[in-house]
Amino acid sequence: MDTARLQQALDTITTRMQASDDWGQVASYIPELARIPPRQFGIAVATAGGEMLTAGAADTPFSAQSVTKVFALAIALGRAGDQLWARVGREPSGSAFNSIVQLEYEQGIPRNPFINAGAIVVTDEILSGRPPKEALAEILGFVRAAAGDDSIYINDKVALSENAHGHRNYALANFLRACGNLRHAPELTLGTYFHQCAIELSARQLARAGRFLIGAPGMPNLVARPRIRRLNALMLTCGHYDGSGEFAFRTGLPAKSGVGGGILAIVPGRASVAVWSPGLNAYGNSKLGTEAMELLARAMDWSVF
Amino acid sequence: MDTARLQQALDTITTRMQASDDWGQVASYIPELARIPPRQFGIAVATAGGEMLTAGAADTPFSAQSVTKVFALAIALGRAGDQLWARVGREPSGSAFNSIVQLEYEQGIPRNPFINAGAIVVTDEILSGRPPKEALAEILGFVRAAAGDDSIYINDKVALSENAHGHRNYALANFLRACGNLRHAPELTLGTYFHQCAIELSARQLARAGRFLIGAPGMPNLVARPRIRRLNALMLTCGHYDGSGEFAFRTGLPAKSGVGGGILAIVPGRASVAVWSPGLNAYGNSKLGTEAMELLARAMDWSVF
Amino acid sequence: MDTARLQQALDTITTRMQASDDWGQVASYIPELARIPPRQFGIAVATAGGEMLTAGAADTPFSAQSVTKVFALAIALGRAGDQLWARVGREPSGSAFNSIVQLEYEQGIPRNPFINAGAIVVTDEILSGRPPKEALAEILGFVRAAAGDDSIYINDKVALSENAHGHRNYALANFLRACGNLRHAPELTLGTYFHQCAIELSARQLARAGRFLIGAPGMPNLVARPRIRRLNALMLTCGHYDGSGEFAFRTGLPAKSGVGGGILAIVPGRASVAVWSPGLNAYGNSKLGTEAMELLARAMDWSVF
Amino acid sequence: MDTARLQQALDTITTRMQASDDWGQVASYIPELARIPPRQFGIAVATAGGEMLTAGAADTPFSAQSVTKVFALAIALGRAGDQLWARVGREPSGSAFNSIVQLEYEQGIPRNPFINAGAIVVTDEILSGRPPKEALAEILGFVRAAAGDDSIYINDKVALSENAHGHRNYALANFLRACGNLRHAPELTLGTYFHQCAIELSARQLARAGRFLIGAPGMPNLVARPRIRRLNALMLTCGHYDGSGEFAFRTGLPAKSGVGGGILAIVPGRASVAVWSPGLNAYGNSKLGTEAMELLARAMDWSVF
Structure with a gap:
């Protein structure tokens, strides 16, 4: 080059x-x-x-923020393999990042892992029954390893602010849960998700x-x-x-x-x-x-x- | 007759x-x-x-359950008058009772007060900054007065069961909140709503x-x-x-x-x-x-x- | 009174x-x-x-115009009885009079006989393989009989004008036909429909x-x-x-x-x-x-x- | 290689x-x-x-069939340049090839030139007021020139068969026309489109x-x-x-x-x-x-x- x-x-x-x-x-x-x-x-x-x-x-x-969805997807595929695709699709959605319409029409299977609903499912897959701290350690560890830089960190204030104002994401997570496509309580998965997004x-x-x-x-x-x-x-x-x-x-x-x-x-x-x-x-x-x-x-x- | x-x-x-x-x-x-x-x-x-x-x-x-929506609507109209109609419509929805699609297309204004989203807004209007207990006392009081029967009661177990499984209603309430059409925290309005529905x-x-x-x-x-x-x-x-x-x-x-x-x-x-x-x-x-x-x-x- | x-x-x-x-x-x-x-x-x-x-x-x-849909529905029910309801629903649509969205989601069954798509099906039912003139004679005859007034007429110019500009109705009729819910060629049913609407x-x-x-x-x-x-x-x-x-x-x-x-x-x-x-x-x-x-x-x- | x-x-x-x-x-x-x-x-x-x-x-x-949409798009872009994008979008639709729903929500602008609605607009752009034969000569000429093979032909029987059964495409074309996004009569543009698709x-x-x-x-x-x-x-x-x-x-x-x-x-x-x-x-x-x-x-x- x-x-x-x-x-x-x-x-x-x-x-x-x-x-x-x-x-x-x-x-x-x-x-x-x-x-x-x-x-x-x-x-x-x-x-x-x-x-x-x-x-x-x-x-x-x-x-x-959503740039972390790429790293989370790589981790989730590493954990679940192609079984992940039973929970989330691989098609462009044709809708806004936070739309809930498609989710209702398609019974809780998000169109792809990069819209918010899909990314919440991906984080839910990574969480996998563990305490959120462990899942976050894995996500942050992956990003640090990829960058070869252990100074990358999570900004808790941003995560908490997101949690306090994230009603639309709570709507998505609760809808996923209602459709049987969220394994943890919405606040648990979202708590993890907001911290993942708050990587700086x-x-x-x-x-x-x-x-x-x-x-x-x-x-x-x-x-x-x-x-x-x-x-x-x-x-x-x-x-x-x-x-x-x-x-x-x-x-x-x-x-x-x-x-x-x-x-x-x-x-x-x-x-x-x-x-x-x-x-x-x-x-x-x-x-x-x-x-x-x-x-x-x-x-x-x-x-x- | x-x-x-x-x-x-x-x-x-x-x-x-x-x-x-x-x-x-x-x-x-x-x-x-x-x-x-x-x-x-x-x-x-x-x-x-x-x-x-x-x-x-x-x-x-x-x-x-949803039969209480009629009484709640009567109360909310008594409190807010026609201003209530700025928060909820008067048209048949053409959709299921718990659909969220219409809510996204119409920016958080439920089609009518009898679908779940609309009824949640109605209860939110009645809540009006008060402790849920006071709002519930008003709702139960209205039903009792209408029936002329003070033995009508709220079944707490049903309300709690509903709260534990009401993810779709939580999705609706959070979506309403995200659209600026819910005045209280979703868990507060829904706590009231589930108790209202649990009238027996x-x-x-x-x-x-x-x-x-x-x-x-x-x-x-x-x-x-x-x-x-x-x-x-x-x-x-x-x-x-x-x-x-x-x-x-x-x-x-x-x-x-x-x-x-x-x-x-x-x-x-x-x-x-x-x-x-x-x-x-x-x-x-x-x-x-x-x-x-x-x-x-x-x-x-x-x-x- | x-x-x-x-x-x-x-x-x-x-x-x-x-x-x-x-x-x-x-x-x-x-x-x-x-x-x-x-x-x-x-x-x-x-x-x-x-x-x-x-x-x-x-x-x-x-x-x-659309006021004639009431008379046409009465005639079609007289001809087909409750079998008509296999072709058209009885629910408010929640959509505009000329919307095609619901038709796609519900495979060509219009929500009710008063939105355009439903009214086209009703006229198609009345047409019933006859030359449009005969169907129109029945429709106009019904309105005249109801009013007890044989001077009521069809304004051909309005019908032709409608036909020349009725692309949205042509979209509906062709969609119905594609779904197998139109028995005649779209131009035949619509020709009848536009004349029915042109009753003055x-x-x-x-x-x-x-x-x-x-x-x-x-x-x-x-x-x-x-x-x-x-x-x-x-x-x-x-x-x-x-x-x-x-x-x-x-x-x-x-x-x-x-x-x-x-x-x-x-x-x-x-x-x-x-x-x-x-x-x-x-x-x-x-x-x-x-x-x-x-x-x-x-x-x-x-x-x- | x-x-x-x-x-x-x-x-x-x-x-x-x-x-x-x-x-x-x-x-x-x-x-x-x-x-x-x-x-x-x-x-x-x-x-x-x-x-x-x-x-x-x-x-x-x-x-x-739809493989011709690539060649037609190349021709239309050659004729209209980026002005074509005022008539058709560039986003995945998230819907079936013949869906009309998106067209209604987005006022007659098809999501992209490869779904049927978008391809009809592309052919309409190529038609450009000319007799269909001339437009078809340009399309077939382009494909022949690309292949360096003048034996490529249009199968008229397929085109006519398509025209006789193409009610869903007629629905799309009439809807586009109703939205002001079709410059020719639907039967003219579709006649051209069906012949384009019938290239063998x-x-x-x-x-x-x-x-x-x-x-x-x-x-x-x-x-x-x-x-x-x-x-x-x-x-x-x-x-x-x-x-x-x-x-x-x-x-x-x-x-x-x-x-x-x-x-x-x-x-x-x-x-x-x-x-x-x-x-x-x-x-x-x-x-x-x-x-x-x-x-x-x-x-x-x-x-x-």
């Missing part, structure tokens, strides 16, 4: 993003996220060659953590090759909720976004990219993060297609 | 019902209701003339309690005449969930059913009828109760049309 | 309506209806006692035509008593599409509206009321017609409840 | 498929397709290196026709590189209707299926693959074709991820 060209692309994009006059809207549904200053942008790329390139605020920790890391750390999805020699070997491909396929088709098709159309890369403004994108065989900017677009994905990812994919001629 | 003819109709219908070979299925979602012996049938009519006629097990108390009374007591809806001189004067009409209109269009049109088509009477197997029907100007049989049909309404009500309406030529 | 009081009510209401500063919006989807001057209002009452009282433009013919009559004629639904001695005996009740029940629960609950709540009377601005309401045992004003409200029902009906019901203390 | 290994994979897969004891169900909705013998299987690969490898019935012509070619011809989507030097240069990527992205996210996520999960390749049993899959930069077997699975995609594609992707280690 031409790292000089890549560094130049990152710098150019970062300069352009920092000059933006529309940074999007910071998530406002919990106070802990609402008070993040919006005008921040950072990007980091971990290459299959083992290099790390960054630009902007690549070392500022942010709330990973920087773009640099996230790019490192994503290396196991590149599928190249020398990368952290946490998941077997066929499963890596499947995780990438799910990220491409379902990683941005009802904006997934649009993101695939524009960037051609598998990726997962979070309401904290982070996006993890994978360039199979080549790189793991993390971008962060806390202001969101209408789909609830990072506004500048999405734009930056599209510019980077174009500049580097990165696309799976 | 020809009370001899009415008594004969009640007796004939009761004999026929007791000979039924299909009593329907007792509600099984909570243990407290699941263990009720199904082969029971009772009916009672309170006439505008002040008479009470009964047949069968008219003095066996049963769980009123006999067919005789229920028929007496329904007299205020007849709209005739000498009946308990709890609600003004125009509101009585409106309550009856809502019962006719929405009282049996997605089986409301069918019930109106067959009996021509405003009525409200409950999952405990009770049905309260009003013959405007003439009578209040309560029927009870715990086995349910596919819509979740009393199987023999529905059939008996249709036979009675035909035998007495009772219909609002 | 106190006809003097009734006449006075009609006059007062008419005066008040004529002073309105918001007449609603005339239906604009076909040119033939769009050019009707909006500021017109007429009302007529045919009493069970055989009297006819009118006020305003009670002799101006207007396009009956005045408020006076419509009030007379509705007398068979009053269910009182001396009224035209076109339909047996139990069926009259059922037709009224359907009008009350489904007669105003997704505004049916609201209309029942406000007036307490079974009624059927049409996009031409007409409403036929029945006061069981007492009267048939027709009101007309071409401007519509948001539900597609006559704005002043709806208001006038509510005022009249209140003034005369008319309500089935 | 190791063509010896590829040929061996094709032969092994074909032998295995031919020994299958479940060939799926041939499409039965039109007589012309229903009478195709089900036990047929053919596969062909056109490599970026210019080679053609086949196995099984690779020279039997079959009805391309063999697996060999289809594999050749798909080469312009490989995006490699020396391939037919019909569409610019960025657009090739976008077409592939849409095929991956939306190419198999509500089975798109599953197909992407299993094979990791962009592909488009047709009800005639054909599938065109692209291995970006490397190959264009066509497989055909007329029996379908529950999603309406070729049963053995889907299985074969998964086996081939695994055998050749082909995946975009």
Whole structure:
């Protein structure tokens, strides 16, 4: 990989993003996220060659939120194997991230593991009768191992704030429970889920953590090759909720976004990219993060297609 | 009213019902209701003339459940007046009693006060910042006053059982809360709601309690005449969930059913009828109760049309 | 009936309506209806006692449109009996008059005979393999017989205009056909349907035509008593599409509206009321017609409840 | 590319498929397709290196049906550019290929160009006021040019059969027209659409026709590189209707299926693959074709991820 060209692309994009006059809207549904200053942008790329390139605020920790769904899914598949797919589907939902409509029409089987309902089922699978602390230790341990960085942590305040305002997630979890697709009390699974979402890391750390999805020699070997491909396929088709098709159309890369403004994108065989900017677009994905990812994919001629 | 003819109709219908070979299925979602012996049938009519006629097990108390929604609505309208209609609609929903789909499409405004979501909003309105005990005292007090019978009570075990298994109602309440249409914590409003539903009374007591809806001189004067009409209109269009049109088509009477197997029907100007049989049909309404009500309406030529 | 009081009510209401500063919006989807001057209002009452009282433009013919669905349903039930209910339901739809969503979810069985999809099935049942002319002769003949007035006619220009702009009805008819619930080619059934809707009559004629639904001695005996009740029940629960609950709540009377601005309401045992004003409200029902009906019901203390 | 290994994979897969004891169900909705013998299987690969490898019935012509949607989309984008996206979305629908529900909720804008509603809009865009014959000449010309084979033809009998039984497509087209998203009379656009779908070619011809989507030097240069990527992205996210996520999960390749049993899959930069077997699975995609594609992707280690 031409790292000089890549560094130049990152710098150019970062300069352009920092000059933006529309940074999007910071998530406002919990106070802990609402008070993040919006005008921040950072990007980091971990290459299959083992290099790390960054630009902007690549070392500022942010709330990973739904980006953690990728790691949780990898863990749950490791624990349950293909039996997980009896509890959650693999199709794009065509609906918003927090929609409950599909759940009623399809009797409590979420369409895919990246919408909220599906991610709650995944965390419920990981919980598996253990005290939440143990499940969280496994999740955090996986992310730390992937990043090779034990300083990644869970922000309890964000988790508690989420719990206090997470009525829509409580609606989903209770509905799943009513349909027999939640093994623990909703407050137990959600307590775990909110703490998982409250993992904080920087773009640099996230790019490192994503290396196991590149599928190249020398990368952290946490998941077997066929499963890596499947995780990438799910990220491409379902990683941005009802904006997934649009993101695939524009960037051609598998990726997962979070309401904290982070996006993890994978360039199979080549790189793991993390971008962060806390202001969101209408789909609830990072506004500048999405734009930056599209510019980077174009500049580097990165696309799976 | 020809009370001899009415008594004969009640007796004939009761004999026929007791000979039924299909009593329907007792509600099984909570243990407290699941263990009720199904082969029971009772009916009672309170006439505008002040008479009470009964047949069968008219003095066996049963769980009123959703039949209480009528009384709660009368109370909430008394407290909030037409402002209540900003929080809940007046249209048939075309959906099951516990559906959450409509709630998402219409941003947390339940279609009507008789589906579960709407009834939860109504109870939330009655709660009004008070301790649940006070709200429950008002609700129970209203039913007792309507029936003129202070022995009507709340079965705490049923309420607690409902609370332990009411995940779908928790889903609805949390969704309402997420939409800003629930003023109290979901567990507070639902605690009140489950206790309201756990009111127990006999067919005789229920028929007496329904007299205020007849709209005739000498009946308990709890609600003004125009509101009585409106309550009856809502019962006719929405009282049996997605089986409301069918019930109106067959009996021509405003009525409200409950999952405990009770049905309260009003013959405007003439009578209040309560029927009870715990086995349910596919819509979740009393199987023999529905059939008996249709036979009675035909035998007495009772219909609002 | 106190006809003097009734006449006075009609006059007062008419005066008040004529002073309105918001007449609603005339239906604009076909040119033939769009050019009707909006500021017109007429009302007529045919009493069970055989009297006819009118006020305003009670002799101006207007396009009956969906009001004809009541007459068509009476005819189809006469032909097919209860077998008709295998093709169409009896429940309020909770959806707009021309919605196709419910049809897909319920495999081509329309919720009730008064939404467009259901009315198309009803006309298809009447058509019954005959040339459309014969079916139309039966429909027009029924309305004329009910009104005792052979001058009622079909406006071909309106029918042709409807046919040229009726893509949504063509979508419904083709969908029904695809589901196996339409016996004729869509253009054949719709040709008949559009001509049925294009029947024109005045408020006076419509009030007379509705007398068979009053269910009182001396009224035209076109339909047996139990069926009259059922037709009224359907009008009350489904007669105003997704505004049916609201209309029942406000007036307490079974009624059927049409996009031409007409409403036929029945006061069981007492009267048939027709009101007309071409401007519509948001539900597609006559704005002043709806208001006038509510005022009249209140003034005369008319309500089935 | 190791063509010896590829040929061996094709032969092994074909032998295995031919020994299958479940060939799926041939499409039965039109007589012309229903009478195709089900036990047929053919596969062909056109490599970026210019080679053609086949196995099984690779020279039997079959009805391309929805596979033509890819070519039509390429043409429409060539004509209208990004303005096309004002008429049709780019998101997976989460619904069946012929669903009309989403169309009503989203006011006549189909979710993507590969579900029927979206493909009808695409053909309507190509039609562009011209006689259908001219539009069809352009579509057939494009496919012939892509394949470098002027013997590819349209089967009129299939088109006429489709027209006679295509009520659901007529429902979609009329609904689009009612929403203002169809520029021609439904029968005109659908006449064109049905003829487009009736293009017949063999697996060999289809594999050749798909080469312009490989995006490699020396391939037919019909569409610019960025657009090739976008077409592939849409095929991956939306190419198999509500089975798109599953197909992407299993094979990791962009592909488009047709009800005639054909599938065109692209291995970006490397190959264009066509497989055909007329029996379908529950999603309406070729049963053995889907299985074969998964086996081939695994055998050749082909995946975009």
